[in-house]
Amino acid sequence: ATQVEWWHAMGGANGEKVEEIAKAFNDSQDAYEVKPVYKGNYTETMTSAIAAFRAKQQPAIVQVFEVGTASMMAAEGAIYPVYKLMRENGQSFRQDGFLSAVTGYYSTESGDMLSMPFNSSTPVLYYNKELFAKAGIKKAPTTWKEMGEVSQKLLDSGVSCGFTTAWQSWTQLENYSARQDLPFASEANGFGGVNTRLQFNGDNQVAHIQQLSDWHKSGIFSYGGRRSDAAPKFYSQECGMYMDSSAGYAGMKRNAKFDFGVSQLPYDDKVIDTPKNSIIGGASLWVLQGKSDAEYRGVASFLSFLSRAEVQADWHQFSGYLPITQAAYELTEGQGFYAANPGTDVAVMQMSSGTPTANSKGLRLGNFVQIRDIINEELEAVWAGKKTAKQALDTAVKRGDALLARFEKANK
Numbered sequence: 001a002t003q004v005e006w007w008h009a010m011g012g013a014n015g016e017k018v019e020e021i022a023k024a025f026n027d028s029q030d031a032y033e034v035k036p037v038y039k040g041n042y043t044e045t046m047t048s049a050i051a052a053f054r055a056k057q058q059p060a061i062v063q064v065f066e067v068g069t070a071s072m073m074a075a076e077g078a079i080y081p082v083y084k085l086m087r088e089n090g091q092s093f094r095q096d097g098f099l100s101a102v103t104g105y106y107s108t109e110s111g112d113m114l115s116m117p118f119n120s121s122t123p124v125l126y127y128n129k130e131l132f133a134k135a136g137i138k139k140a141p142t143t144w145k146e147m148g149e150v151s152q153k154l155l156d157s158g159v160s161c162g163f164t165t166a167w168q169s170w171t172q173l174e175n176y177s178a179r180q181d182l183p184f185a186s187e188a189n190g191f192g193g194v195n196t197r198l199q200f201n202g203d204n205q206v207a208h209i210q211q212l213s214d215w216h217k218s219g220i221f222s223y224g225g226r227r228s229d230a231a232p233k234f235y236s237q238e239c240g241m242y243m244d245s246s247a248g249y250a251g252m253k254r255n256a257k258f259d260f261g262v263s264q265l266p267y268d269d270k271v272i273d274t275p276k277n278s279i280i281g282g283a284s285l286w287v288l289q290g291k292s293d294a295e296y297r298g299v300a301s302f303l304s305f306l307s308r309a310e311v312q313a314d315w316h317q318f319s320g321y322l323p324i325t326q327a328a329y330e331l332t333e334g335q336g337f338y339a340a341n342p343g344t345d346v347a348v349m350q351m352s353s354g355t356p357t358a359n360s361k362g363l364r365l366g367n368f369v370q371i372r373d374i375i376n377e378e379l380e381a382v383w384a385g386k387k388t389a390k391q392a393l394d395t396a397v398k399r400g401d402a403l404l405a406r407f408e409k410a411n412k
């Protein structure tokens, strides 16, 4: 069989599921064998693939997190656009069957899908129902004001922290901006052109980060790391609430030894009456150039397999990633999964509520991997009490803009 290498960044429970999916494809036919290879976290996987491409050792498929999207799109000679691959390999590929919020993120202006949105997520709020009950809290907070009040009740009942968060730039700046309908960057968050510049140092974002800083001092909020490293604070019941990707679900079922609930991210009722949709994260699969025709036939066949409703629905139900096709969503609903597992449809609802605005469609920023590092550094200076929110966000914008200017120059 022709071998097809697939580099990915799925560890833990979701990594085991990826192995299972590849095996199911391999068992379903004997012309191709997909070999999944775990390459570390998202940044490590992307960096390895770029280095491998330069050394002509690249895999056929690489999983790249949403943050790397603009960089991948710009790497024209290195990628084989998915819409083209499917067409040239005789696979019928109905883009219109995918959820528009997801395809929009990964398509060109003319609507052609460049990568395959295998695992799209959106951040949600997880909460410990048992700690809530002990503290006399009846329901999950819906606004940031309630977030503070509920956290205080948790602290008063003896819990050591109200909440923690994973992926701080994604949850507290990118999605905060989208939900509150505030620009994160100009040019429709980069969708309008490479001449985009950062705007997340507006008054509302500054006030939000300053509030988190004050809460960090009082114990309401506790910082636990740049990716999902804060999860153990929630599992160990140190914190009563936790904001993370909807795909934290698989790990949650495995590690949380208590009853937990899932609800939408809180919104800021000082800024907006009805929050906008949240934006996606997670990753998509990019096909790389330089492989044989036989390998590409294998890739196309595998991507078709991955978009099947039953494969998608199973992956969605296991991991908490979004059902990326309408058919996978309907199948899941028809199977009674949402009714039997309350909270599992929160991400889809939050993501698809209302009509997306220029501020909630998503982000398309060059050098965004490095910009996220800058944001992480600056936010960490806030949590450490070394900078005010305003100082940190102003500096992050200035440093990030220099990277955007460089990307603009290279991609005009």
Ligand SMILES: O=P(O)(O)OC[C@H](O)CO
Residues within 6 Å of the ligand: 042, 065, 066, 067, 120, 121, 122, 167, 170, 245, 246, 247, 248, 280, 281, 282, 283
């Ligand atoms: O944990 P994931 O896979 O949903 O990804 C979260 C963020 O989008 C990564 O940038």
